[in-house]
Amino acid sequence: MKRWVLTLALLAPLAAGCQEDLASPGRCPELCPGNAIVVRDTVIEATAGGDSSYVGYTPRTARRILLVSNGLSAGEYRSFVVFPKNKRDSVNVDGTNRPFIIDTVALSFVIEARDTLAKALRLDLYRIPITTDTTVSFVGLDTLLNPAALIDSIVVADSVKSGRVQVAITGDRIAPFLPAAADSGQLGVGIAVRADRPTGVRLSMPPELTTVGAAPLFEYRGIAEGVVDTAKRRQRIQVQPNRVASTGYVTDTDLAANRDPDLLYVGGPSAARSLLRFSIPPFIRDTAQIIRATLTLTPAGPLAGLPNSRGGDSVSAFGLVVDLGAKSPTTTFGAPPQGRLADGSADEIPVDVFSLVANWGTTSGSPQAIFLQLSTETLGGGFMQPVFRSTRSAVGKPRLRITYGIPAKSGQP
């Protein structure tokens, strides 16, 4: 008993814990010892001659989108899809092959982005040779998309901003849709677009060609003969593209293909990227704490893209793991900073790159460089191919605006 009392006596104060609230009313600098934190702002231009553009980061076979346009200032785009052989004489119902009577043929695509102000949007579908692949040129494909080859059109309601759209053919009009005997059941489709104004559409073309998801679909719909269960009599057989070399888009505009060495290119069919290098003064890196960093890019001219589209266009800024020029590996921590690109605008583009510049603070930190790429590069590009002024430009050089705090060296009496 006595030991218990002694133990409790010892533990009682400890049980009281160590929570604390040290708040005192005050206002600096009247009451605070030491100096106040000083906030400064400075602008640093990119290292002269240290910026370059490179191309070829995304092969044509890696594209995950289809681009089609008509009269768009960003350029003309056409797309193509080759569907593989689709069995159409029988269908398997509950483990038994049944004769299949086709009454409808459908083609469908998933719209990712469109000009929401464009009215009477139509996707024109043309039969093209099944041998069409990613080696086709814009002129070569465009020539194939002539009135004689027109199969039908998908009429897109003005209210549809995104999602799957289709054309379904019934009756006698099915015939043009059916693959020719010489094509071994395969169907090649070229895609163009038109509306009440110059416009464009971005269609989904997922790389996972074995899953339905958002892929283009070629469907036969009809009746399975001999099936008693009426709920199972109506069947559909669908197929989607299964060869990456047999899908894609072509364009007549590739700004980076013949690039001006004094400008910086991003995006486009060539998948261009631009590398910027900076030199932050040691005073800021060693002594100050950077609290905001904004990269300012100046377009070489008005930006041209798909207007009024969901999500719009943007340029992404990546840090480097190590500076190896064109082949520099980029950092992959979190979402990269992005700058919005507005169609028709030549205004400066601000990109908040604090998350990148914060890693430049130490001598062992990341290289003081930023890789620019189109945010949709991983999809295979986009309509917009932004071109920016470089350090060799007379005005509008790429620059960083850095806001930083200078420590107060607290601890003074």
Added chain:
Amino acid sequence: MIARGSFRPLALATLLALLGGGALGAQSSQFGIRGLGIPIRPLSPRALAVGGAFGMFDIESSQNPAATASTIQFAALFTNTQNFRRSSNPFGSASGYDNRFPQLMVTGPIGGTNLAAAISLSGYLDRSFSLGTRDTIDIRGVPVGVFDTLSSRGGLTDIRLATGWQVTPTFHLGLGLHAITGLTRFENRRDFADSTFAPIVERSEVSYLGLGLSAGFTLRPVRRLTIAGAYRNDGHLDIDRDSTRIAKTDLPAGVSAGIRWQASEKVMWAASAHRRSWKSADADIRAQNGIGAENTIELATGLEFVRDPKNAGHRPWRFGVHYATLPFPFTSGDQPTEFGISAGTGIRFTQGRGGLDLTVQQIFRRSNGGFKENATVVSLGVSIRP
């Protein structure tokens, strides 16, 4: 009669175990913002209950090394303090609380001699505070709201090794060696109303080291009266920020005197006075952009009513008051003051081997310019005499 004990490994183990319980120091205060902090009185709960007046005679306090000579058995003391305060100044009011362990001590006689020794860890100065302030500044040509927080945790600790000598049963001498050490962690933070600006956070550690000496006596010229005196000089303090020497500051010398009168078997009265020459730190603190420092005095008096003279520590009543000036002003020439009233009691159990002492202080601190603070400080002391 309890047999005399002496230092044992258990004693040190107990002390170390108690040290693990939390930070050393005393209560935080807005009056610890300036200078080196707010001074801590190295007193046991029993001494605090009588305003500090027993400190010059109390073996569980660290004011007078000669008091150590009165030790007749090994004892360990551990003190826990809960501090609840309300601070106000021209910029607003705020309430706060904290928990500290301001006084740890192990003491015991040295066998076969008239000597006794004590090791104690006491709060010396506390510099724990947190200040918040709002403002608007122009960044990139745009007004941006900012919220600044300056916080400090820590302070200085006095580690004392004291020896007391019973020259005669009525005359004791003592000598103390003091190591004044400690660490203050500062965090200076600025948050922005515009979240596109990252917070600025500056952290630094300021460490201190100094050495001091103290000497004292107690004398009982007549049966009911005891007087005491002590002198202490703390030399100077080396101050490092993040391992870099930034300053050297003189610490004060001080003289103390005390008187204790045993009015009857059940009533004891005491008074004490202390003067410390903090002005010696004035030039050094000003050189570090501080406001400065002033000499201080402390006066204390109190009574203890004992119920059972054979077990004096069991359920007594203690009352006291104290008045002190504080060394570090908010503005030059306006020296803060502190006035406190206190009361306490205690129990002894297991034949006096264990003890609990409880003290409640109501402290009022004031300074010109509208600086006020009312604090309620609850101290609990645990003593062990194995």
